[in-house]
Amino acid sequence: MKEIDVFEVPVEKLTPPNVEISHPSTKDNLKRSSLSPDEPVKPTFEELNLKDEEISSLKSKLEEKEKQIEVFGQESENLKKELNEKMQEISSLKAKEDETSLKLNQVA
Known part of the structure; x- marks a missing residue:
């Protein structure tokens, strides 16, 4: 007899979502949509100034x-x-208080 854990959850099969891939229809669109490594994006002068100010x-x-x-x-x-x-001052005052209390007890 096979033991089943009460906390065991059945694994459901996941289906991948339907993804549509669109392709550029013309060569111009293809050229615009792809960036080649030899064409780095150069920021404009205004963008550089804004970054410098920032x-x-x-x-x-x-x-x-x-x-x-x-x-x-x-x-x-x-x-x-x-x-x-202040802590030293408090300690000093406590010592004086104890001394005064001791003297009063001796007198009484």
């Missing part, structure tokens, strides 16, 4: 972001220093 814009945005990172890094360092100073 590159310049992206470079300036990148520089601005790098400056922001530098500023945020400096702010972070300043906050860390301030936090350390």
Whole structure:
């Protein structure tokens, strides 16, 4: 007797979709539709200018972001220093509080 897994799903046969391939009807259409490797697509002068402007814009945005990172890094360092100073101040005040509490207990 053959065991059948309850999670086993039967595999359905897939039929490939009907694809119609159209062929150019004239030689002119054939020439226009095919690109040969020796004919690279050359961008126009306007396209090159637009790309140059886009590159310049992206470079300036990148520089601005790098400056922001530098500023945020400096702010972070300043906050860390301030936090350390406050933690030392708290420790010092706690030590003084403990000392005062000890003196009060000795007097009482």
